[in-house]
Amino acid sequence: MKAQKKEIPLQPYVSMELLTTLTQVLYREARLLDQERYDEWVNLLAEDLHYHMPGIETRYRRDKYDQVADLNRMAYYDDSKEDLKKRLARLETGTAWSEDPATRYVHLISNVEVELTEKDDEFLVLSNFYAYRNRNERDDDMLIGHRSDIWRRVGGGFELVKRQIILKQNILLSKNLNIYL
Amino acid sequence: MGMDGFEMKADYGQFMDLKEGWVDRRIFTRDDIYEQELYKIFARSWLFVAHESQLPKNGDFLTTHMGEDGVIVSRGHDGKVRVFLNSCPHRGNKVCFADAGNARRFVCNYHGWSFDGKGELQGVHEEYCYDPGDLDKSKNGLKQVAKIDSYKGLIFATFDNEAVSLGEWLGDFRWYLDCLLDNEDGGTEFMPGCIKSEINANWKFGVENFIGDALHAGWTHDSGTRAMNGGEPFPPVDMANSYHASVNGHGWEFGLEGVGDIFLLGRPKVMEYYNDIRPDMAKRLGEARSKVFGSVASASIFPNVSFLPGISTFRQWQPKGPWKFELKTWVIVNKNMPDEIKSEVTKGVMQTFGPGGAFEMDDGENWENCTTVNRGVVTRHEKLHYRCGINRRVNDHPTFPGILYQGQYNDANQRNFYERWADMMGAERMADMPERYKSVMSGRETRDITGVKAV
Numbered sequence: 001m002k003a004q005k006k007e008i009p010l011q012p013y014v015s016m017e018l019l020t021t022l023t024q025v026l027y028r029e030a031r032l033l034d035q036e037r038y039d040e041w042v043n044l045l046a047e048d049l050h051y052h053m054p055g056i057e058t059r060y061r062r063d064k065y066d067q068v069a070d071l072n073r074m075a076y077y078d079d080s081k082e083d084l085k086k087r088l089a090r091l092e093t094g095t096a097w098s099e100d101p102a103t104r105y106v107h108l109i110s111n112v113e114v115e116l117t118e119k120d121d122e123f124l125v126l127s128n129f130y131a132y133r134n135r136n137e138r139d140d141d142m143l144i145g146h147r148s149d150i151w152r153r154v155g156g157g158f159e160l161v162k163r164q165i166i167l168k169q170n171i172l173l174s175k176n177l178n179i180y181l
Numbered sequence: 182m183g184m185d186g187f188e189m190k191a192d193y194g195q196f197m198d199l200k201e202g203w204v205d206r207r208i209f210t211r212d213d214i215y216e217q218e219l220y221k222i223f224a225r226s227w228l229f230v231a232h233e234s235q236l237p238k239n240g241d242f243l244t245t246h247m248g249e250d251g252v253i254v255s256r257g258h259d260g261k262v263r264v265f266l267n268s269c270p271h272r273g274n275k276v277c278f279a280d281a282g283n284a285r286r287f288v289c290n291y292h293g294w295s296f297d298g299k300g301e302l303q304g305v306h307e308e309y310c311y312d313p314g315d316l317d318k319s320k321n322g323l324k325q326v327a328k329i330d331s332y333k334g335l336i337f338a339t340f341d342n343e344a345v346s347l348g349e350w351l352g353d354f355r356w357y358l359d360c361l362l363d364n365e366d367g368g369t370e371f372m373p374g375c376i377k378s379e380i381n382a383n384w385k386f387g388v389e390n391f392i393g394d395a396l397h398a399g400w401t402h403d404s405g406t407r408a409m410n411g412g413e414p415f416p417p418v419d420m421a422n423s424y425h426a427s428v429n430g431h432g433w434e435f436g437l438e439g440v441g442d443i444f445l446l447g448r449p450k451v452m453e454y455y456n457d458i459r460p461d462m463a464k465r466l467g468e469a470r471s472k473v474f475g476s477v478a479s480a481s482i483f484p485n486v487s488f489l490p491g492i493s494t495f496r497q498w499q500p501k502g503p504w505k506f507e508l509k510t511w512v513i514v515n516k517n518m519p520d521e522i523k524s525e526v527t528k529g530v531m532q533t534f535g536p537g538g539a540f541e542m543d544d545g546e547n548w549e550n551c552t553t554v555n556r557g558v559v560t561r562h563e564k565l566h567y568r569c570g571i572n573r574r575v576n577d578h579p580t581f582p583g584i585l586y587q588g589q590y591n592d593a594n595q596r597n598f599y600e601r602w603a604d605m606m607g608a609e610r611m612a613d614m615p616e617r618y619k620s621v622m623s624g625r626e627t628r629d630i631t632g633v634k635a636v
Contacts, residue, residue: 055376057280067374072520074374074512076537078528086447087532090408090539097401098546170280171507172378175545177537 003069011115014123022125022151023112025158030107033180038088041180045081046152046159053077053165053181068164076177077165084180103135103178117150122161125149129165131181133174141174143167143181191217193606199596202568208602209383210555215503221606222484223248227330227337227350229486229497230254230264232511234334234370235281240298243281245509246499247338252326253277253287254336257298262331264338265300265323276323280375287323296323333362334369343611352620353582354428354482355627360474361490363628364462367516371495372527376510378536382548384485384506385602387498390544391479391487392432393425393594396569398477401547405539409447409532416441416477423477423589425570426581428618430483430601432594433583437469441477442491445540446529454522455491465628469580477589483601488513493526494534504552510534567592567599584618 013019025044032041045051053076054068067073079087090096108130115124131143150162165181193214196205208214228247231254235243242255244267251267253276269276269289276287276296286303288295293306300323305316326338330347332355337347344350351358362369380387390397399406399415406415416438423436439459443452455475463471475491488495493514499507512530514523533540555561570591578585586593600617608614 055374057375059279059282060284063279063282070373072373072524072527074372074376074510074527074535075531076376076535078531083528083532086408087537087539088408089412090404090542093404093407095407096404096543098543170377172376172536175378175380175382175536175549176542177535178542179537 003066004064005066005069011124014114014116018123019112019114022114022123022158025151026109026112026125026127029160030109033107034105036091036102036105038091042081042085042088044158044160045084046154046161047081049079049081049084049160050162051077051079051081051084051160051165052163053167056166056170058170068166076167076172098176099178101136103133105179106132107181108132119152121153123151123153123158125151129181131179133179143169143174143179145181147181191607193603197599197603199567199600202566202571202592202596203564204567204599206555206561206563206565208599209385209552210503210561212503214606215500217606218500219248221608222602223250223500225339225341225344225605225611226484227328227339227344227347228484229335229482230329230338231262231336232334232369232371232495232513233262233331233336234516236262238283240283240285241281242277242279242284242287242298244277244279245497246507247326247340248500250340251275252338253300253323254338255284255298255300258285259299261299262329262336263298263300264326264329268323269294270302270321270323271305294321300325332358335362341611345611348624349620350429351431351482352428353618353622354431354433356470356582356622357426357428357433357473357480358482359466359627360470361480361488361513364466364471364474365458365515365517369513370516372512372514372523374511376531376535378508378510378545379501379505380508380545380548381505382545382552383503384498384500385598386548386551387496387506387508388481388483388485388487389595389598390548391489391496392427392481392598393434393479393591395423395434395477395479395589395591397547401543402540405533405543406445408539409445416444418477418589420588420590423587424575424581425586425589425591425593426583427594427597428583428620430598430605431481432598433473433478433480434589434591434594435473435478436476436589437472438477439472439475440491441475442489443475445477446492446526446533448525448529450525451522451529454518481594481598483598489534492530492533494530496534567596571596582621 055074056067111128113126127147134140145167148164151158152161196208236256239258252264253267254264256262267275271294274289274291276289286295286297295303297303302318302321327342329338425434481487485498495513496510512527514526573587575585575587604614
């Protein structure tokens with residue numbers, strides 16, 4: 001049975017302190033990605049991470065099939081932490097030709113909202129991203145979309161347990177996706 | 182042909198010398214050549230439009246392109262698949278804006294002309310304004326393609342009334358296609374979804390890469406191979422026991438070790454699965470084909486479909502002008518695989534040959550640069566070298582059909598692809614096409630033919 005789309009009800013606002021802290025977490029993560037500090041980025045990822053960026057076809061409004069919830073579908077990313085580490089291992093080989101010269105990245109993160117979940121130590125964190133890439137002479141593209149995360153409090157910080165990325169492009173308007181969102 | 186009086190008699194052979202082994206770069210860049218490709222190649226070839234599994238129910242549809250012509254592939258309420266232009270005969274507007282779905286009818290947003298799943302005109306808005314004789318609904322349906330047929334799950338269509346049968350078009354290449362499409366009971370299906378990306382390169386660079394360019398893999402994809410397999414380099418190639426095979430412009434390059442492509446997927450459970458079914462595969466298709474499948478291999482179906490048997494990416498290079506193509510990718514799996522294996526294959530494909538895949542990321546950049554450098558008019562007139570393995574032709578091989586060359590590091594399939602391209606571009610009528618290879622299994626089923634020797 002295909003999953004059906006449903007709206008999630010709005011939750012009460014959280015404290016300014018929690019909102020500010022988790023916003024700082026997202027900004028710091030964005031800085032690590034901009035600077036390709038992937039070892040440090042991986043340290044932010046929980047062992048039980050699910051990093052998911054579905055491929056979304058254009059369908060009519062009357063079509064209630066939930067393409068995001070159907071995990072059998074092709075996805076740009078449908079990764080565990082181990083899967084992401086395999087992808088990142090490519091950069092360590094010294095032969096990832098299309099990464100040298102390096103791509104120039106900027107991750108802009110906005111519209112941050114935090115909500116409590118049923119688990120005391122886990123928080124739903126919603127955000128929008130504008131990821132800009134420029135490489136070589138004039139390769140230039142932008143990726144814009146929504147993220148829905150679960151961050152878990154561990155020790156003095158937070159780790160990413162779940163991230164769902166919804167890119168707003170139908171056809172990916174660039175040759176590849178050498179970026180994490 | 183000569184649909185709009187365009188010059189149809191150009192000698193496209195002048196853009197290459199395949200005996201010498203070179204190709205002129207202008208075939209990748211000139212607007213007039215691209216325009217001719219749309220007429221001579223895309224409007225006359227059998228083109229892949231869908232896998233049957235994408236349209237399981239009556240009313241299911243998807244939209245795609247045949248060349249640059251947008252089409253709807255629809256399973257009508259009579260259960261029959263049809264392909265028609267996604268363009269209203271009234272003013273030409275699109276009648277479908279979704280990638281896929283299920284519909285009772287397709288309605289034009291402009292004047293409300295509505296068409297059923299067969300493409301027939303059912304009704305129009307304010308129909309009373311048409312006087313008797315103004316509008317013959319039976320003659321104003323969506324334009325249907327000339328022919329539709331399928332081969333083991335893959336649906337093809339052509340705009341050409343004079344096209345040979347699909348069986349003849351694929352010819353002896355069917356023997357190889359069975360390695361992918363018929364290696365297990367139940368055949369194949371596509372996993373749900375389709376990932377599309379846009380690459381600023383000529384469509385032929387994608388096709389020729391998959392048709393025969395094993396040579397790039399160990400270099401371009403060194404990083405991807407090591408990433409997916411714990412630091413292991415690209416599997417060694419056995420030049421004595423690997424081949425290029427070409428039929429009618431289609432091509433398959435392959436080793437016979439049986440595991441190389443599956444290894445590159447980086448999913449041990451998938452390797453285990455294929456190892457388990459391989460004895461049955463050998464009974465079904467013969468020993469040779471059970472080794473072709475899963476080896477380091479890649480293939481293209483002329484003009485614009487490619488796949489990797491064993492890695493399971495299936496893709497189409499849709500032309501968007503000489504300088505750009507849209508890449509559509511799917512995941513092809515055996516229908517009888519357990520769900521867990523299908524999911525492993527899907528993840529593996531997207532981690533290797535998705536836009537964020539460890540292999541794919543290094544390809545697009547190469548093809549873009551191979552194309553865009555030719556904006557320079559001096560650069561454009563430099564010939565490209567396609568001579569690798571030019572003297573390694575194998576005649577009358579007892580097992581492998583097609584125009585065969587030894588050693589999978591070779592430019593043979595690429596040369597044969599461009600020969601077919603030039604033949605088609607230059608032929609006023611398809612019947613004028615020179616015969617480059619004589620079929621040895623014409624009109625026969627291929628499953629039980631385990632080697633050509635059996636003929």
